[in-house]
Amino acid sequence: MEADKSGEGEKAGGKTISFRCSDGQAFHMPVAAAMLSTAIRKMFDKYPSIDHGGVIELPHQISSGIFPKVKEYCTKHAKVDDKGNPTVSTNTGAAAAASSSSTDDEEEDLKNWDKEFVNMEVKPLHDLLLVAHLLDIKGLFHITCRKVADMLKGKTSEEMRQILNIRNDFTEEEDKAIKEQNPWVFPDPE
Amino acid sequence: MNEHLRFEDGWKILEQGIVKCSKLLEDCPGGRPTVNEYMNYYDCAYRMAVQKDQYCQEMYNSYKATHESCVCAMVLPHLMHKQGDLFWRELVKMWSNYCAMIRFTTGFLAYLDRCFVTHKKLPSLEDAAATSFFSPVFSYFNNEISDVLLTLIRQERDGCNVDMDLLMGIMRGICRSEVKTKLKSAVIQDTYLYYSRKSYEWIVQYPLQDYLAKVQETVQKEMKRLIHYLCISEEEGSGLCLKAVSAPLMQAYENYTKEKHIGGQVLLQTYKTVEDDLLDRCSRLTIDNGLDNNSFSHME
Numbered sequence: 001m002e003a004d005k006s007g008e009g010e011k012a013g014g015k016t017i018s019f020r021c022s023d024g025q026a027f028h029m030p031v032a033a034a035m036l037s038t039a040i041r042k043m044f045d046k047y048p049s050i051d052h053g054g055v056i057e058l059p060h061q062i063s064s065g066i067f068p069k070v071k072e073y074c075t076k077h078a079k080v081d082d083k084g085n086p087t088v089s090t091n092t093g094a095a096a097a098a099s100s101s102s103t104d105d106e107e108e109d110l111k112n113w114d115k116e117f118v119n120m121e122v123k124p125l126h127d128l129l130l131v132a133h134l135l136d137i138k139g140l141f142h143i144t145c146r147k148v149a150d151m152l153k154g155k156t157s158e159e160m161r162q163i164l165n166i167r168n169d170f171t172e173e174e175d176k177a178i179k180e181q182n183p184w185v186f187p188d189p190e
Numbered sequence: 191m192n193e194h195l196r197f198e199d200g201w202k203i204l205e206q207g208i209v210k211c212s213k214l215l216e217d218c219p220g221g222r223p224t225v226n227e228y229m230n231y232y233d234c235a236y237r238m239a240v241q242k243d244q245y246c247q248e249m250y251n252s253y254k255a256t257h258e259s260c261v262c263a264m265v266l267p268h269l270m271h272k273q274g275d276l277f278w279r280e281l282v283k284m285w286s287n288y289c290a291m292i293r294f295t296t297g298f299l300a301y302l303d304r305c306f307v308t309h310k311k312l313p314s315l316e317d318a319a320a321t322s323f324f325s326p327v328f329s330y331f332n333n334e335i336s337d338v339l340l341t342l343i344r345q346e347r348d349g350c351n352v353d354m355d356l357l358m359g360i361m362r363g364i365c366r367s368e369v370k371t372k373l374k375s376a377v378i379q380d381t382y383l384y385y386s387r388k389s390y391e392w393i394v395q396y397p398l399q400d401y402l403a404k405v406q407e408t409v410q411k412e413m414k415r416l417i418h419y420l421c422i423s424e425e426e427g428s429g430l431c432l433k434a435v436s437a438p439l440m441q442a443y444e445n446y447t448k449e450k451h452i453g454g455q456v457l458l459q460t461y462k463t464v465e466d467d468l469l470d471r472c473s474r475l476t477i478d479n480g481l482d483n484n485s486f487s488h489m490e
């Protein structure tokens with residue numbers, strides 16, 4: 001498998017960590033970005049030399065199809081570029097006071113970016129949510145859960161099943177009994 | 191690949207990881223799992239915790255049991271037939287190695303700490319691991335460990351040079367475990383005896399006014415000491431101080447004044463003011479468990 005091209009020459013910038021998905025494809029991520037995962041951060045505490053050429057084999061749930069999205073999110077939120085260099089200038093003194101409004105703008109931009117980022121099909125969204133949960137990436141988990149909640153808001157149980165691709169395994173009798181027991185959930189169609 | 195993982199199969203993998211890490215107890219070089227072994231154990235625990243038939247409680251119980259059996263097999267033999275300083279040095283070394291071991295093993299089951307433990311309000315994996323260490327150690331060596339800890343506390347109280355980092359590393363570990371109550375009562379009892387003896391020295395050594403000032407100063411110092419050693423709240427520290435420090439010192443004062451027929455009412459009133467002030471501070475404090483969560487960092 002071909003390695004992630006964006007990783008080439010990354011070592012020159014900030015420190016990076018290498019990951020390999022179960023299908024053999026490798027990815028490099030700036031340490032600062034990888035630290036957004038609590039699981040990786042705790043591992044980094046135990047193996048400080050992890051960024052000296054070692055490769056972390058990722059669990060099979062994390063496919064090479066979804067990992068680039070994880071990397072994209074973490075890199076954006078860690079405010080570093082692909083090489084691990086900071087993308088946000090750090091102001092000091094008087095400049096810092098003037099930059100407080102620009103910080104608010106950055107926050108707003110990031111929120112909008114997040115909204116756009118999770119605009120995807122159910123399957124990749126589901127995969128992304130699982131990876132965020134597994135690697136304990138709190139921000140990513142939060143926005144993916146929110147997106148799923150928004151998708152299901154105001155939908156009937158049948159519509160939810162369609163969105164989430166869940167087969168209705170109730171018998172007709174069970175279905176009827178549930179509707180009778182909970183009439184407030186199933187209003188009569190006008 | 192996402193098929194159901196039976197507890198027996200999953201735990202076999204995790205147990206291998208814990209047993210591998212237990213080599214750290216004996217300073218063996220092969221005790222550190224590789225990064226990818228670590229990730230494999232983490233994934234295994236995660237899968238068993240999130241699948242439809244999840245095994246969180248079983249993993250938590252087995253985690254405690256496996257750690258305890260490692261301690262019984264590998265720590266207790268090192269402490270056998272040792273006393274005093276020799277026992278202390280070995281205990282410190284084994285606890286330090288154990289802390290290195292559980293840095294990895296708690297990492298394998300980090301998902302349990304994150305979700306299950308919090309949800310069920312159970313002791314964290316580190317606290318459970320501390321119990322797995324100190325429970326058997328206290329069962330087998332109650333006298334030795336109590337003697338050595340109380341001796342060190344007494345030495346520190348008397349101004350001797352004591353390695354506080356080592357002492358506090360062990361004390362905080364015990365305070366995270368379920369053995370804490372045993373230790374607390376031993377420390378309180380020893381403090382009471384210490385000040386019972388001191389009271390008879392001081393009452394003849396100092397004029398009564400100075401004696402009461404000494405009592406006040408001692409109560410303040412000892413309260414800080416108990417809070418520090420037992421990782422308790424200020425409120426609990428105040429209460430214990432009244433029992434273990436004020437009581438014996440004031441008992442000696444009352445006995446002395448009765449014996450000498452001294453009308454010490456005025457002086458006693460002075461002391462009562464101090465005691466009332468302490469009690470007043472107690473009542474205004476908010477309750478918290480006073481636990482310091484850095485017990486393990488001491489030993490890393």
